[in-house]
Amino acid sequence: MEYGIGGGAGSSGGGGGGGGDHHDSSDAHRNKKRYHRHTAHQIQRLESLFKECPHPDEKQRLQLSRELGLAPRQIKFWFQNRRTQMKAQHERADNRALRAENDRIRCENIAIGEALKNVICPSCGAPPMSEDSYFDEQKLRMENAQLREELDRVSSIAAKYMGRPISQLPPVQPIHISSLDLSMGNFGPGICGPSLDLDLLPGSSSAGIPNLPFQPTAFSDMDKSLMADIAATAMDELLRLLQTNEPLWIKSPTDGRDVLNLDSYEHHFPRANNHLKNVNVRIEASRDSGVVIMNAFALVDMFMDTNKWIESFPTIVSMARTIEVIPTGMLEGQSVSLQLMYEELQVLSPLVPTREFYFLRYCQQIEQGSWAIVDVSYDLPQDNQSTSQYRLHKLPSGCLIQDMPNGYSKVTWVEHVEVEDKTLIHPLYRDLVHSGLAFGAERWLATLQRMCERFACLMVTSTSTRDLGGVIPSPNGKRSMMKLAQRMVNHFCASVSMSNNQRWSTLSGSSDIGVRVTAHKNTDPGQPSGVVLSAATTIWLPISPQNVFNFFRDERTRAQWHVLSNGNAVQEVAHIANGSHPGNCISVLRAFNSIQNNMLILQESCIDSSGSLVVYSPVDLPAINMAMSGEDPSYIPLLPSGFTISPDGRTEGVVGGDGASTSCNTRGNMGKSGGGSLITVAFQILVSSLPHAKLTMESVTTVNNLISNTVQQIKAALNCPST
Structure with a gap:
């Protein structure tokens, strides 16, 4: 220092x-x-x-x-x-x-x-x-x-020592443990009764303010001065990481990615923080750059606003909050901003624990039209990661944003994290996580590029020629449909994440890892009211992510995997593009020969270099017409299900989940990297519209069979082994 x-x-x-x-x-x-x-x-x-x-x-x-x-x-x-x-x-x-x-x-x-x-x-x-x-x-x-007297005595001593009174401690919150966690390990005969009395989790809403693992106390001027000092030092390091190539960064011979030369890094930054230095510590460092369809000032505003930050990265950021805004007078220079933040990062699978960070975000204008934003971990006195499956420390990470003509920006991104795994990563995701692709710069930048394209499409006033019932959606109707689809994707991501507010339990099933389930009470006006059961499983297939994505989003092959369609074909009756890739779109689907002629399917598919999503939800015809006419879609109930698809992180021969070589006859070529795909299949079912209903064994069996049958039909349709 x-x-x-x-x-x-x-x-x-x-x-x-x-x-x-x-x-x-x-x-x-x-x-x-x-x-x-x-x-x-x-x-x-x-x-x-x-x-x-x-x-x-x-x-x-x-x-x-x-x-x-x-x-x-x-x-x-x-x-x-x-x-x-x-x-x-x-x-x-x-x-x-x-x-x-x-x-x-x-x-x-x-x-x-x-x-x-x-x-x-x-x-x-x-x-x-x-x-x-x-x-x-x-x-x-x-x-x-006696405890009050002891607390008063200790507080008076501490106050005398610190020169100021100590604030009152927050009350201890009771710990609620779902009975699902205790009684649903296996559903063999005689293990569970006919009903499961769940201590249900409250429904989550992206609009609500997240509860932090603990509430930080007020920060003194000395604390804020220390934060400013740490942020300034981190900014210096980040700029050197962003602007220096060899020998600090070298090209990977396998995939051409930028790889941090640790020997050179220690030489350039001898006082670098090494909080977790032991044999179990893993360094994840990555750098990537690309062009984004958004001007630099708008990007800076997006990064410094917590709500916009969550909205821009729904597949990565499951929770975020600004804890403290630090006065910029503590830092030299103009056009700067410093704030203490909390965020929870996710991979969309119940097999990968989320990552939590308390960090300083410091934004500074480097020159005209050029901004740098750095994130660096800040250890709060009360923070205790001993109960987490990770011990994490974010070294200076962030991006350099440079204005380009026509409202574009060039973004160079660096992610640099020290990780100590307290539990082993699940074998399916070990390569993806350890390679740095799961939380690395490439994923952040690819998601940013895709979401900025989506925002640009939201502003375009042209409408689709494919319409529903002869009614061409107005510009307002297009925006309303895109907002409805985005809310559907956000709810889906929240239902799949292994966030701290989700408590997953494992059921037996045809998959090697079983089916993971969690139950909660829906209170959000944009979701069906009552008890909802979420279920998910992850499988590995030796097929490229692009081919798997094409299979799921194509309405002509939907009947091959959608077990609830009863083999009925579907037709796309409305289409809204929301990106340059043809797979980035919103569709309204109608099933042929369906008993429920009044029920449609809203679907959004999105893809970038880091992975893809296909999310859908049943929506009745009046609700779709209301959204197409431009009315507020916030109260249209959605219960989304779908698929997440990501590369498996392997760079050599195709290997099955058990380590054995596997092959199957696909409709296209395998990924050129030689790896396959990780597919998470997720469903949500409304168990009861009554908020205090009990989860019955029948509901659990239904969702278990639904997931298992879907997995079997996917493998059969792609001519892959069922084991």
């Missing part, structure tokens, strides 16, 4: 890193804030002396001034800032320990209280006598009084 007069990295004011010859300048020149960064040698010498003597006298400061070529005033302020930071670190550590101890005592007290509520007599099974209850209650009251 480098420290300067203003509390940030480097130094400002009296002189530069090369000497103190600027003190004789004019008052105007002296009053102008200047930013100088100390050299590595200066920092090393200052740190060495600080360990020996944190309070050097004037003679020692003068000696350092002559030795390092710094002004005495710079030496003085450097030591002041360093002492202040050390004090802040000790304060945070002490405060963290106090809070942990208090939380432990509080949890013990709650556990004792809950246990006493359920005390029964071992002989007769009756509740305890009222006298015992009375004495137990009095004992708890006495313990609570």
Whole structure:
């Protein structure tokens, strides 16, 4: 860390890193804030002396001034800032320990209280006598009084030490455990009863404000100054990663991707953060660049607005929130923005745990028409990833956005993360995740390009020639249909994700991994009200993702996999393009010879280099007509199902999920990389319109059979082995 007069990295004011010859300048020149960064040698010498003597006298400061070529005033302020930071670190550590101890005592007290509520007599099974209850209650009251006194005493000591009062701790939230997690491992005879009484999860809504794993306390000025210092250092590192090629980045001989040279990286950044350095740590580093159909200013606004950030990356970002906006006066320069954020990133499969980050996002205008945005992890005092399946640290990552003519932008993206897996990645996704493709720069950029094309299509006023019932949708009708389809995709992504607010349980099934299910109560006005069961499974096929995508989106082959269609063919009666690729479109499908002539299928298909989606939902004819006429589609109920398709991350011979070579007769060539596809099949079923209904065994069996039969029909249609 480098420290300067203003509390940030480097130094400002009296002189530069090369000497103190600027003190004789004019008052105007002296009053102008200047930013100088100390050299590595200066920092090393200052740190060495600080360990020996944190309070050097004037003679020692003068000696350092002559030795390092710094002004005495710079030496003085450097030591002041360093002492202040050390004090802040000790304060945070002490405060963290106090809070942990208090939380432990509080949890013990709650556990004792809950246990006493359920005390029964071992002989007769009756509740305890009222006298015992009375004495137990009095004992708890006495313990609570002692705890309050202890908390007040510790708080007063900490407040005296920190120089300010400590805010009240948030109440401990009760932990709800679904009975689904406890009783639905296998559904063999006699294991489960005729009904399952679920502690259902509340329905999720992308419009709501997500609940964080914990609520951060207020940040002091010292905390914000430290954040500004970390952000400025991260920005310097990111710009070098973005603008430097060899030897920092080298081309992969297998696929031509940019690969970070770790030896060169450690040479360029000797003080790089290595929070997780041990044999289990894996480095994921990637870089990619491309042209995006959106101007730089609009992209910057998209990245700095949490709601737009989620809307722009629905397949990657499952949750995000801005925690704190840091005053930009703590950073030198103009046109800058700094904020502390939380995000949860996903791969659309119940087999891949989500990744959570608390990070600083710092945006700075580099020059006219050029912006840089850096993300870097920020360790909050209360943050504890011990319960997560990952320990993660985001090293400086982000993008450089440069304006181009005609409203386009060139975007260069870097993702750099240290990962320590506490549990093994599922074999199906191991190659994809370990290669960096699952959360890497290529996926971020490909998704950004596709979504920007979608936004551009939303603004185009031309309409489709293929229409429903002879009614050509107006420009407003087209926008309404695109918004309805986007909400459908968002709900589908939320239902498939292995987010922290989803609790999946495994059923037996024809797939090697089984069928994963979760249940929740829908409260969103844009979804059917009641209890919804979500089910998903993932399979591997030795077929290229492009060929699998073509098979699913083609209405002529739909009857081969859609088990609920009863073999009836479907016809596309409305079509809206939402991208340059012909597979990026919204369709309205109508089934032939269907009993429900009033029911249609809304479908959106989208594809980019990182993968593809085919999502659909039944919608009745009046609702479709309402959307086509341009009315607000927010309250049209949707219950989406569909498929996610991604490459398997392998670069050599086609290998089956069990490691054995596999082949099948497909309708096209396999992926040129030699790998196959990972397909997640997901369905949602409305179990009951009553919010307090129980999940019956019949519903579980139905969805299990639906998933299993769909998988078998897919493999049969593509002439692939069924095992």
